[in-house]
Structure formats: structure tokens, C-alpha cells
Amino acid sequence: MDKFVIKSGPVLNGEVAASGAKNSVLPLMFAALLADGEHIFHNVPKLQDVDSAAQLLESLSCEVKRDGHTLRIKVQKPKSFEAHYDFVRKMRASILCLGPLLTKYGHAVVSLPGGCAIGTRPIDQHLDGFKTLGAEITVESGYVKAEAKKLKGTNVVFDGVTVGGTENILMGAVLADGKTTIENAAKEPEIVDLAEYLIKMGAKIKGAGTSVIEVIGVSTLKPAEHTVIPDRIEAGTLLIAGAITGGHVTVNECNPKHFEALTHKLRESGFDLSATDTSITIKARKEFQAVDVTTAPFPGFATDLQAQFMALMSVASGTSVVTETIFENRFMHVQELVRLNADIVPKTRVAIIRGAPGQLLGAPVMATDLRASACLVLAGLVAKGETTVNRIYHLDRGYENLEVKLSSLGAKVLRAKE
Numbered sequence: 001m002d003k004f005v006i007k008s009g010p011v012l013n014g015e016v017a018a019s020g021a022k023n024s025v026l027p028l029m030f031a032a033l034l035a036d037g038e039h040i041f042h043n044v045p046k047l048q049d050v051d052s053a054a055q056l057l058e059s060l061s062c063e064v065k066r067d068g069h070t071l072r073i074k075v076q077k078p079k080s081f082e083a084h085y086d087f088v089r090k091m092r093a094s095i096l097c098l099g100p101l102l103t104k105y106g107h108a109v110v111s112l113p114g115g116c117a118i119g120t121r122p123i124d125q126h127l128d129g130f131k132t133l134g135a136e137i138t139v140e141s142g143y144v145k146a147e148a149k150k151l152k153g154t155n156v157v158f159d160g161v162t163v164g165g166t167e168n169i170l171m172g173a174v175l176a177d178g179k180t181t182i183e184n185a186a187k188e189p190e191i192v193d194l195a196e197y198l199i200k201m202g203a204k205i206k207g208a209g210t211s212v213i214e215v216i217g218v219s220t221l222k223p224a225e226h227t228v229i230p231d232r233i234e235a236g237t238l239l240i241a242g243a244i245t246g247g248h249v250t251v252n253e254c255n256p257k258h259f260e261a262l263t264h265k266l267r268e269s270g271f272d273l274s275a276t277d278t279s280i281t282i283k284a285r286k287e288f289q290a291v292d293v294t295t296a297p298f299p300g301f302a303t304d305l306q307a308q309f310m311a312l313m314s315v316a317s318g319t320s321v322v323t324e325t326i327f328e329n330r331f332m333h334v335q336e337l338v339r340l341n342a343d344i345v346p347k348t349r350v351a352i353i354r355g356a357p358g359q360l361l362g363a364p365v366m367a368t369d370l371r372a373s374a375c376l377v378l379a380g381l382v383a384k385g386e387t388t389v390n391r392i393y394h395l396d397r398g399y400e401n402l403e404v405k406l407s408s409l410g411a412k413v414l415r416a417k418e
């Protein structure tokens, strides 16, 4: 297993580019199942999760080839319609093959994902949505079996906002009979990206990016070519890296409109930011104020940036309150930050952070999930002395060469064997 060894000190300066969005490319790869032939995706990040999705597609008779940041997926009728537990337990987004397989072939068998480090994460809303569209759903021996000769368009109303649920039902609806209306849909940029690709494939979709999405089912779709949107969570993480070190950093090849809740909070904290359509620059200060943050579905403050922002708040001047509303167990990073001398009191869904500039001290810490890992790396950039972040495989699921990107800005981050 790999670890990062981080030496604090350098103030980050310079320009760095964001990669393609993990949370966009995964649903796009599963959307390919909807049409036989060759799908081409550009700006595909080199990530463990993309490799996992490729392996699952290969088990469903697809050919997946990578050439740099371009991915070609040749789709044909699968020999089996099953997403085995081995794939789903590695990567929860594997459940997104349910909608495409069910709507195209009339059946799918997908392992239940189980819980994960940040919460129980049920898929009840995906399954209720497919039932509403006329599928028969049974759960046996840890697997979901879904059957429907043809899904029938109707109104699907989600109880709560779910990104994956919206994506799964959207992919199911594009080949259903008649009109489907998805209400209380997620509005994340990744939903819009998926809808844009489906439209290129021939789907009829209106309203993606709003809370009501309308789909008129079509009988067939064709493969297409698409460039994945930039990763707003990675861009935000790199921006916070500039902020926490008191640096001057420009993140290129990103879309600042996709993380305005973060930039709003950074400005409130006292940072200077300037944006173009495709880049954002932060001019940091040695001292900045604590601000409160509450996570919310897009366009609210992303839960995927909560841990990283908490690292920043642990060295702000004053006390901040971070409230997590999306996942019930997303404070696993708190005890690790405390090992770095942060002063944080976690309650059930609220953490109180008593920030103080310069209070973090280097120590060995352990990453527990993807964004918690990023938080610890950011803290390590300013924790006096040396910080070792173990179990970096979590980070490799969702950040392409983070150590290389941070080093290009002047950070001292080395990958080593545990």
C-alpha cells in the first residue's frame, strides 16, 4: 500500500489544471451500455474508480481501451446481465448499470452495495423509482433482481435528493415507453453532463439541471463522443491547498460556476478570488476568519468538500461550525485531524472547530475514505514538521496524481510504500 509523506513549509504558488470529473465519467461509462457500438470519451481522469468501472463493463462483454485521457468503449449485447458483488463492493457507482441494463434488455441483476465509511447509503429510492416505472424488483442473497419487459414512463418523485438515483432513473427512462417526469431531481453538474451525452445519443430530455426532468422515451440510441466536464471537487481541493498555505494559486481547466458555494465561503473567510469561465485564482492571506458551513445538494456547499474545508477551518482565526446534512457518518476525518493537534468537537452531524493559525503539528494519520484523505493531505501541508498519510489507495480512487499536482505548486509531498 502507498502512503504520502508531507513536509510542511512551502507556500503554494503557480498554476495547475483540474482533471475530468470522476462523478461524471462513471455514469457516462454506464450510459454507454444503452447503445451498441463504440462510445468515445475525452478528458477521462486516470483513477482507480474508472479502472473499476472499466472492469465491470468488460464483465458485461464491453471492450474498453484507454489512450491517454481518451476512453473508447465498444458495447455489444452482454453474455450475462449481472454486476457481481466483487465490482459493486469496490465501487458503489457500479449500481448505475442497473438502469441501462434493465431498460435495454428487460433484466438486470446487481449486487446490493452495502454500507460504506461515510454512512449506510441505501439505494431504496433507485429501486422505488424503477418499480414506479413498472419493473418487478426482488432482493435475494444480497442481489437486486430487476425485470421489466418494457419500462413505462410515468411520474417518479424522489423522497430526498439523490444524485445516483436521478442518474439511474434518467438512464432507465430514455428507452422507456412514453413520458417520464423525474421530480425532486438532483441538479448537480454531473447530471447535466450525463443528460447532454444521452441527448447526443438520441435521447429526448428536458430540464436537466433543474429539479424537474422530463424524458420522452425513444426506441433506440446510438453511440456518441463526449468530453467529460472538469472535476469541481478536485478544483475546490486545489483551491483550498492554495488557501491553507497562504499561497497564490490558479486552477485552470475548471468551471468556477460549479463550485460557487465554496468560493462564496472562501471570500467570506477573507480570501481574494478572481475567476474566468475556465479558471480561478486565489490570493491567500496568512490569517483568515472562521466561517460556518452547512452541506447541501447542488448548488449548496458540496458534502465532498466538507472534510477539506474543515482542514482549512482548523487553522482559521476563530470558531466555525460545520454541519453535514447529506451523510450521517461523514466526520471520520475529525479524529485524524485531532491527531494533528486540531481542536474539533464532533457531535452527531455538527462539528465545532476552534481554529488557530499555525496550530497543526505533523503526525502519522490514516485515511478512511476518499475526501477524508484529501482533507488530511491539505492539513499535512501546514502541520509543522512531517505528516504521513497512510492508506492513500482511497485518494487514488478519485484524484489523479494529486501529489504531482501539489508538488508542481511547490509542496513537498512524496509517495512511498507503507
Ligand code: UD1
Pocket (backbone or CB within 6 Å): 022, 023, 024, 026, 092, 093, 119, 120, 121, 122, 123, 124, 125, 126, 127, 160, 161, 162, 163, 164, 165, 190, 303, 304, 326, 327, 328
Ligand atoms: C454521489 C457522489 C458522491 C457525493 C454524493 C452527494 C457519485 C459517483 N458520487 O453519491 O461523491 O458525495 O452524490 O453529493 O456521483 N439516499 C437514500 N436512498 C437512495 C439514495 C440515496 O436514502 O436510494 C441517501 C444517501 O444515503 C445520502 C443521500 O441520499 O444520505 C444522498 O445520496 P446520493 O445523492 O444518492 O449520493 P450518491 O449518488 O451515492
